[in-house]
Amino acid sequence: MLKPGDTIGILGGGQLARMMALAAAPLGLKCHIFAPEGDNPAFDVAAARTIASYEDVAALETFARSVSVVTYEFENVPARTAEILSALVEVLPNPRALETTQDRYIEKSFIRDLGLAVPDFVPVDSLESLTAAVAQLGRPSVLKTRRFGYDGKGQAMIKSETDLADAWSVIGQSPAILEQFIPFEREVSVVAARNTVGAVVTYDVAENRHTHHILAETTLPAHISAETERAAKEAASRIGAALAYVGVFAVEFFVVGSGENEQLLVNEIAPRVHNSGHWTLGGAETSQFEQHIRAIASWPLGSAKRLGRIEMRNLIGADSDQWLDFVTEPGLHVHLYGKAENRAGRKMGHLTRVLP
Numbered sequence: 001m002l003k004p005g006d007t008i009g010i011l012g013g014g015q016l017a018r019m020m021a022l023a024a025a026p027l028g029l030k031c032h033i034f035a036p037e038g039d040n041p042a043f044d045v046a047a048a049r050t051i052a053s054y055e056d057v058a059a060l061e062t063f064a065r066s067v068s069v070v071t072y073e074f075e076n077v078p079a080r081t082a083e084i085l086s087a088l089v090e091v092l093p094n095p096r097a098l099e100t101t102q103d104r105y106i107e108k109s110f111i112r113d114l115g116l117a118v119p120d121f122v123p124v125d126s127l128e129s130l131t132a133a134v135a136q137l138g139r140p141s142v143l144k145t146r147r148f149g150y151d152g153k154g155q156a157m158i159k160s161e162t163d164l165a166d167a168w169s170v171i172g173q174s175p176a177i178l179e180q181f182i183p184f185e186r187e188v189s190v191v192a193a194r195n196t197v198g199a200v201v202t203y204d205v206a207e208n209r210h211t212h213h214i215l216a217e218t219t220l221p222a223h224i225s226a227e228t229e230r231a232a233k234e235a236a237s238r239i240g241a242a243l244a245y246v247g248v249f250a251v252e253f254f255v256v257g258s259g260e261n262e263q264l265l266v267n268e269i270a271p272r273v274h275n276s277g278h279w280t281l282g283g284a285e286t287s288q289f290e291q292h293i294r295a296i297a298s299w300p301l302g303s304a305k306r307l308g309r310i311e312m313r314n315l316i317g318a319d320s321d322q323w324l325d326f327v328t329e330p331g332l333h334v335h336l337y338g339k340a341e342n343r344a345g346r347k348m349g350h351l352t353r354v355l356p
């Protein structure tokens with residue numbers, strides 16, 4: 001169990017690490033951020049920083065020896081990095097969560113094996129296997145690289161007119177899965193936390209709207225039945241237990257059908273704090289960031305109670321130029337990530353309104 005004054009190591013220096021470090025401070029915990037050269041907004045709010053590559057063994061070892069536990073803000077931590085750190089210090093969530101979620105084929109197989117519904121999927125490793133997969137699942141369908149995809153990158157829609165050789169080169173001829181296209185009613189997610197003694201808390205189900213594959217808005221409550229809400233939380237708990245997970249994670253779902261026929265399909269798992277949980281800063285009794293810190297410190301989890309109806313909006317690219325208007329609005333929770341460079345499509349901050 002960590003004590004106030006102890007230091008948490010965080011891999012990654014982006015906004016998620018920044019908000020984790022900001023949440024650790026009121027609990028008397030310090031953070032040491034390890035990130036490669038670049039725009040690392042988490043450095044502004046951390047007690048210690050290491051700038052080095054994730055392959056730098058000496059830097060990783062020094063880092064591991066200077067902290068009480070290591071966590072991460074992104075799922076693509078190289079397996080070798082996790083292994084080097086694990087030999088010296090506890091890494092939480094455990095590296096098994098990384099192995100399972102880094103590869104979409106392994107991830108979807110794992111979820112299906114738990115008895116949870118997922119879109120039909122088939123592995124693809126060549127143009128021939130893509131052709132066979134499309135014959136099996138039909139069109140439209142979605143081709144996704146097994147690894148390193150995010151915000152819709154590494155994906156190609158297979159429509160009626162799509163040339164399969166083109167789609168295969170669009171995703172860089174990388175090992176992939178072909179997935180059935182789901183004409184969903186809405187997308188929802190559950191953010192959950194699990195601690196070292198297996199206690200789980202789940203936040204209410206969030207409804208997510210994407211623009212150009214990037215999360216634009218999250219609202220709560222989600223427009224789903226009480227039964228679907230319960231099933232989503234139950235699915236998240238099962239996934240957390242099966243991974244022996246410690247920390248915060250998110251499960252993304254597609255909601256299909258309506259009324260009596262409303263049904264959930266799991267889309268993916270994020271083994272980290274998640275953009276669809278940013279509303280918990282100001283909108284819940286304990287934020288997802290504090291919850292993650294509590295979990296990896298082996299502390300009791302906090303209350304996930306929601307404080308009202310929620311509207312969270314991401315500030316993408318130039319959206320953040322309106323910052324003065326935002327800070328002028330009474331009661332609006334404004335979070336600006338302090339990134340040095342503002343580019344189109346870049347997440348620069350978020351706003352949360354908590355409504356009665």
Ligand SMILES: Nc1ncnc2c1ncn2[C@@H]1O[C@H](COP(=O)(O)OP(=O)(O)O)[C@@H](O)[C@H]1O
Pocket residue numbers: 119142144149150151152153179180181182183184187210213252267268
């Ligand atoms: N099988 C599918 N059917 C319909 N839409 C999909 C499907 N897979 C992905 N999408 C859309 O693309 C978005 C990004 O896909 P996702 O698999 O979550 O990858 P990422 O890792 O980029 O978030 C989803 O949130 C959803 O809007």
Ligand SMILES: [Mg+2]
Pocket residue numbers: 151252268
């Ligand atoms: Mg996703």
